[in-house]
Amino acid sequence: MNNTEKRHMGLKALNRVSNTGIYILLTVISVVWLIPFVFIVLQSFRVENTYQVGYVIPKQWGLQNYINLWNSDFKRWYLNTLIIALAAAVFQTIIQLCMSYTLSRFRFKLRGPLMRFMLILGMFPGMLTMIILYRVLSDLGLTQANAVPGLILVSVASSGMGYYVSKGFFDTIPKSLDEAARVDGATRLQVLYKIILPLAKPIVIYTILTAFMGPWGDYVFARYVAFGTSAGYNVAVGMYSWLTNDQINRMYTTFCAGGVIVAVPVTILFLCLQKYYVEGVTGGAVKG
Amino acid sequence: MKQYSDLEYLRLSRWQKFVYKLLSFFSAIPLAIGHFFANIGGWIKKGVTAVADEFKDIGATFIHGDWKTKVSYVVMGFGNLARGQILRGLLFLVFEIVFIIYMITAGGYWMSMLPSLGKLGPTQEYNAVLDTYTTVYNDNSFKILLYGVLTIFFIIALVYTWRLNVKQNKLAEQILKSGKKLKSDKDDLRSMVDEQFYKTLLALPLTGILVFTVLPIIFMILVAFTNYDGTHNGYSNNLFTWVGLTNFNTLFSWQSAGGGQSYSATFGEILAWTLMWAFLATFTNYFLGMFVAMMINKKGIRLKKMWRTILVMTIAIPQFISLLYVSKMFARNGLINLTLLDWGWIKQPLPFWEDPTWARVTVVLINIWIGIPHLMLIATGILMNIPADLYESARIDGANAWQQYSKITLPYMLFITGPYLLTSFTGNMNNFNVIYLLTGGAPTNPAASGAAGSVGYTDLLITWLFKITTGAESQYYLASVVGIMVFVVVAFISLVVYNVLPSIKNEEDFQ
Numbered sequence: 071m072n073n074t075e076k077r078h079m080g081l082k083a084l085n086r087v088s089n090t091g092i093y094i095l096l097t098v099i100s101v102v103w104l105i106p107f108v109f110i111v112l113q114s115f116r117v118e119n120t121y122q123v124g125y126v127i128p129k130q131w132g133l134q135n136y137i138n139l140w141n142s143d144f145k146r147w148y149l150n151t152l153i154i155a156l157a158a159a160v161f162q163t164i165i166q167l168c169m170s171y172t173l174s175r176f177r178f179k180l181r182g183p184l185m186r187f188m189l190i191l192g193m194f195p196g197m198l199t200m201i202i203l204y205r206v207l208s209d210l211g212l213t214q215a216n217a218v219p220g221l222i223l224v225s226v227a228s229s230g231m232g233y234y235v236s237k238g239f240f241d242t243i244p245k246s247l248d249e250a251a252r253v254d255g256a257t258r259l260q261v262l263y264k265i266i267l268p269l270a271k272p273i274v275i276y277t278i279l280t281a282f283m284g285p286w287g288d289y290v291f292a293r294y295v296a297f298g299t300s301a302g303y304n305v306a307v308g309m310y311s312w313l314t315n316d317q318i319n320r321m322y323t324t325f326c327a328g329g330v331i332v333a334v335p336v337t338i339l340f341l342c343l344q345k346y347y348v349e350g351v352t353g354g355a356v357k358g
Numbered sequence: 359m360k361q362y363s364d365l366e367y368l369r370l371s372r373w374q375k376f377v378y379k380l381l382s383f384f385s386a387i388p389l390a391i392g393h394f395f396a397n398i399g400g401w402i403k404k405g406v407t408a409v410a411d412e413f414k415d416i417g418a419t420f421i422h423g424d425w426k427t428k429v430s431y432v433v434m435g436f437g438n439l440a441r442g443q444i445l446r447g448l449l450f451l452v453f454e455i456v457f458i459i460y461m462i463t464a465g466g467y468w469m470s471m472l473p474s475l476g477k478l479g480p481t482q483e484y485n486a487v488l489d490t491y492t493t494v495y496n497d498n499s500f501k502i503l504l505y506g507v508l509t510i511f512f513i514i515a516l517v518y519t520w521r522l523n524v525k526q527n528k529l530a531e532q533i534l535k536s537g538k539k540l541k542s543d544k545d546d547l548r549s550m551v552d553e554q555f556y557k558t559l560l561a562l563p564l565t566g567i568l569v570f571t572v573l574p575i576i577f578m579i580l581v582a583f584t585n586y587d588g589t590h591n592g593y594s595n596n597l598f599t600w601v602g603l604t605n606f607n608t609l610f611s612w613q614s615a616g617g618g619q620s621y622s623a624t625f626g627e628i629l630a631w632t633l634m635w636a637f638l639a640t641f642t643n644y645f646l647g648m649f650v651a652m653m654i655n656k657k658g659i660r661l662k663k664m665w666r667t668i669l670v671m672t673i674a675i676p677q678f679i680s681l682l683y684v685s686k687m688f689a690r691n692g693l694i695n696l697t698l699l700d701w702g703w704i705k706q707p708l709p710f711w712e713d714p715t716w717a718r719v720t721v722v723l724i725n726i727w728i729g730i731p732h733l734m735l736i737a738t739g740i741l742m743n744i745p746a747d748l749y750e751s752a753r754i755d756g757a758n759a760w761q762q763y764s765k766i767t768l769p770y771m772l773f774i775t776g777p778y779l780l781t782s783f784t785g786n787m788n789n790f791n792v793i794y795l796l797t798g799g800a801p802t803n804p805a806a807s808g809a810a811g812s813v814g815y816t817d818l819l820i821t822w823l824f825k826i827t828t829g830a831e832s833q834y835y836l837a838s839v840v841g842i843m844v845f846v847v848v849a850f851i852s853l854v855v856y857n858v859l860p861s862i863k864n865e866e867d868f869q
Contacts, residue, residue, distance in 0.1 A: 085658065092653045099650065100668045103727065107675065109693070110683055122686060124696025165566065168559040176556035191571055193848040195788050195820050198841035199574035201581075201827055201834055205500060227570035230563030257548070258555035287676040290790055290824065306678040310795075313682055322686070329679040340674030341667070348670070351732070352739025 107333070114326035121319040135327035143300045144328055147308040150218050151332075154285040154304065157222045162229040162281040163274065170233040171262065174240035175248065188231055196228075200294050207295060217295045217302030224291065225284070235350055239273040240266070276350030279343050286336055305332050372769065379858045412521070419528045427527040434520060437527040441534070445543040450523050457516050465509045472506035475499040475584065476597040499592030499599070503584075507576055582606070582838040588831050605835045609843070618808030625840075627806070629847070631718070632818045635793075636786040638722050639729070640779065646726060647733020648741075648771060652763075654734070655741050666738070669731040677728070681795035684724055685711075712801050714815035721816055725792055740774050741767070780855045784848045788820045799825065810836055819844050 109126055114135050116128035173185060203224055207213050212220030243266060251261045267274070289306040296302030303311075309328050312321035340347065362370070362378065370378060420431060430437040435450025471477070476497030483494045530540055541549075550558050582605055590598040612620045654665045672680070687693045688710040695707040710720045744767065752762050772779075793799065799814030799821050806813035810833045811825030819840060826837040 089656070089658055092656060092659060096650075096653060096659075096665050100665065103669060103672050103731070106680060106684055106687065107672070109687075110679070122689070122692055122696065124693065124700040126693070165563045169563045172556045172559045178556055188567070190849070191567075191575065193784070193845050193852065194575050195823065195841050195844045197788075197790065197820060197823055197827075198578045198838060199571065201837070202504070202574045202577050203570065206504070224570060227566035230567050231571065257552040259551035262555075283674070283676075287678050287791070289678050289795065294828075306676070310678065310682065313686060318686070326683070329683065333675045333679055336676065337671060337674040341671060344667070344670060347673075348735055348739070351735050 110326045110329050110333075113323055114330050116323050120321065120323045122322055135323045136331075138324045139327050139331065142324070143303070143308060144305075144331075146301060147303045147305045148331070150302070151285055151304040151306075153218055154221050154225070154288075155282045158225050158229075158285055159278045159282040161222070161226040163277045165226065165229050166233055166236055166277055166281075167270075167274065169230040170235075170237035171240055171266065173233060174237045175245070175266075192231060197290065200291055203291075204294050213295050213302070214297070214299035215301040217292070217299070220295050221285075221288075221292060221304070224295075225288070229281070236270075236273045236277055239270065239350070243269055272346050272349050275343060275346040279340070279347055280350070283336060283340065286332060376858065380854075383854060383857045415528075416521070416524055419524055423527060423531060427524075427531060430523055430527050434523045437523075437530060441530055441540055443530075443540060443543065443546070445546055446526070450519065453516070453519055457512065460512065461509075464505070465512065468502055468505040468509050471497065471502040473600075475599045476502050476592065479597045480594060495593060497597060499584075499586070499590075499597045501592075503580060503592075504573075504577060507573065507580070511573070578838045578841060581834055582842055584835055586835050587833045601835075605839045609836065609839050614808065619805045621809055624803075624806040624809040624813055625843075627803070628813065628817055628819055628822055629843075631815070632787055632820075633847075635718075635722070635818060636783050636789075639725050639786040639789065639792075640783045642722065642726050643729035643733050644775075644779065644782075647730045648737045648767075650730055651734045651737035651741055652767070655738060666734070669734055673731050673735075677791055678795055680728070681724075681792065684727070685796045688720060688724075711797055714801055714803075717797055717801055717816050721793065721796055724796060725789075728792060736775070736778070737771065740771055744770050776855075780852060783855075784852065787818065787848060788844070789818070790820050790824065793818050793821050794824070819847075 112126055112128060115131045115133070116123075117132035117134040118128065118130040120135075173181065204213065207220040207224070210220070212223065247265055247269075248261050251265055252258075256264065285304065287306060288304065289310065292304045293307045293310070296304070296307060300308065305328070309325055309332075311317065312325045312328075367375065367378070420428060426437045426440045429440075433451065434454040435447035438444075438447030438450060440447075476499045478496040480493050480495050482491040484490075485492045533540055583600055583602060584598050585601045585604075586592060586598040590596040592598045608621055609625055610622050612622055614620055618624075650669070653659065654662055659665075689695070690707045690709075690712065692710075694710075695704075698704045699707065709716050711717050748766050749762055752766060757765065793816055797814065797816045799812075799817035801815050803813050803815050803817075810831070811822060811828075813822060813825075817825070823837050823840045823844070826833050826840065
């Protein structure tokens with residue numbers, strides 16, 4: 071065995087050792103990342119008591135927590151969130167695509183100033199606007215029990231600001247395609263729905279998916295708008311109230327059950343469309 | 359500081375280049391400010407000439423124009439109507455009529471009230487029928503401010519439209535004189551989906567942004583100069599009014615606030631933690647996420663898809679569930695403390711959320727748990743794009759794994775993700791969800807008890823802002839000052855980073 075071969079063997083052994091190390095690390099990471107969710111599921115089936123305890127596997131299994139859920143306002147909250155999410159998925163997508171397509175394809179005088187202006191606007195904390203939006207919505211009668219249309223209106227209206235990711239995608243579709251179609255006499259509108267939209271399917275799905283998932287985690291504005299009226303809560307605001315100091319000992323396991331009911335459908339949907347999400351996220355970051 | 363020539367600059371190491379750029383940015387600030395003031399005179403002159411030119415053009419158009427143009431100066435759109443462009447003419451005319459009606463019925467009142475924000479608050483009036491005193495609501499400061507700003511918007515829009523109307527008349531006359539035909543209504547409609555398609559597409563999104571973002575932001579900036587709070591809500595208890603710079607003085611005063619430390623000390627502490635948090639949150643996630651991605655991507659590692667899916671799955675679960683659950687897990691009587699007590703590993707519950715340092719460290723650690731899957735995804739996409747032959751030639755030259763990482767992978771990643779790092783830094787500064795859902799700002803900072811909205815050690819500026827605006831004593835004016843400060847900090851950081859960052863790319867390069 072000559073020297074090079076020895077070195078080669080050494081490298082191979084080293085590689086095997088480091089791969090084993092990586093497998094161990096990855097397994098640990100996977101466990102750490104999944105364990106809280108496994109705990110939530112396990113605790114949602116615990117029926118012997120309803121507060122936090124020092125063990126994970128229930129001593130008595132049952133569906134009592136899910137029955138409690140069914141008898142609480144949770145149904146209403148779930149429906150509210152679902153309606154907001156569906157509406158956001160439709161309207162936010164339309165608005166964001168209009169915005170990003172225009173900024174990617176057209177060159178007009180105010181384009182540069184407009185983009186800079188929106189960049190600066192984005193530096194203001196969005197929370198600042200809640201105070202006034204709340205008062206305006208309440209003048210329109212869209213708060214408390216009627217919070218759902220109010221939340222839809224606000225979340226859709228400003229969604230044009232989040233055009234970056236999809237603009238980055240449109241930028242990658244060659245402009246020569248547009249020009250060829252224009253030469254053949256197509257109007258800009260025809261170019262959009264006959265050529266660009268079919269090519270933009272991944273980003274359309276990405277936009278729909280993120281718009282749909284957003285409302286499930288929206289806490290702060292939803293709480294502001296629906297303040298104190300259970301009928302206008304979304305799942306985040308409603309379930310947050312279960313973990314306050316005076317409720318947690320009664321509602322802890324119910325919260326876990328609710329978490330399962332909220333997370334399972336969203337997660338399944340997400341995993342089905344994972345491919346598009348990954349494309350959008352990586353593309354968006356590269357473009358900045 | 360020492361200025362380098364181009365050649366000297368190229369010889370510097372990466373780190374020296376970075377420091378050099380940073381230093382030259384800051385040393386250029388006084389000069390830039392000097393330039394700014396030196397140029398003000400020029401800008402004013404330019405502005406005045408531009409306005410004067412506009413007026414000259416308006417006058418000239420009136421003198422040389424025909425009677426149709428002259429009538430258009432009063433009746434907007436008349437010229438268009440008279441020359442057969444019915445659609446354009448009607449739009450102008452309707453806009454003018456709506457404006458006049460609005461100004462007479464409402465706009466005039468809002469404008470006249472704007473300087474005082476209302477004169478008469480709610481009063482008690484004797485009701486003869488019921489023989490009691492009832493409250494009568496009069497002026498409404500909130501509405502006056504809101505609709506006053508809206509009316510100013512409206513007036514600006516009218517001036518712009520009127521100028522457009524004059525310009526169109528001038529253009530139409532020129533076109534007709536040269537013997538060409540004007541655009542018909544049909545042409546106009548067609549151009550809405552063709553040359554002017556961008557206007558059609560932008561109309562809805564921009565209206566939304568104008569009404570639901572721009573208007574509220576202007577409103578809130580103005581609120582910083584008023585005394586709008588829970589006890590001056592402008593309608594049902596007291597009116598609010600302009601107070602000048604008082605609120606800025608409050609935030610920056612060194613005097614002790616309500617027995618505790620001064621406002622400026624509280625603000626400084628929160629700002630320092632906000633910046634520290636943003637730095638830690640961004641870079642721990644960045645490097646650990648990259649590390650995980652590199653492990654999964656390594657040649658010879660199997661089940662790549664499974665590892666990735668496990669991590670990606672956690673993105674899908676709504677944050678409020680995972681954050682709230684984990685927050686309770688670490689609580690004094692939460693799963694972790696109870697388990698450790700059961701096993702006898704500890705005698706006292708660990709103070710995850712009670713001790714300032716414990717709380718801050720725990721928040722950063724949990725944020726890693728939240729953030730790594732995202733970073734892993736981003737890093738995976740970029741790592742796969744690094745040309746493989748770079749590594750091959752590095753290996754032939756005898757570079758070890760660390761050298762390959764620090765000379766190829768890291769610079770490449772940093773270059774590509776520079777803008778992303780910036781947005782994620784500013785995003786973390788305003789990361790309301792993680793802090794609020796995990797700790798709600800706790801543990802409370804006793805020294806800051808005099809400041810509005812019980813301040814805690816993990817409070818960011820953004821959660822503090824939220825706390826100030828809720829509850830019975832909501833001090834909206836202070837919240838809006840804090841909001842403006844957040845903007846100033848974010849804008850300053852962005853400006854510095856954009857000037858130092860290597861990857862300022864020309865966006866047209868991609869197309």
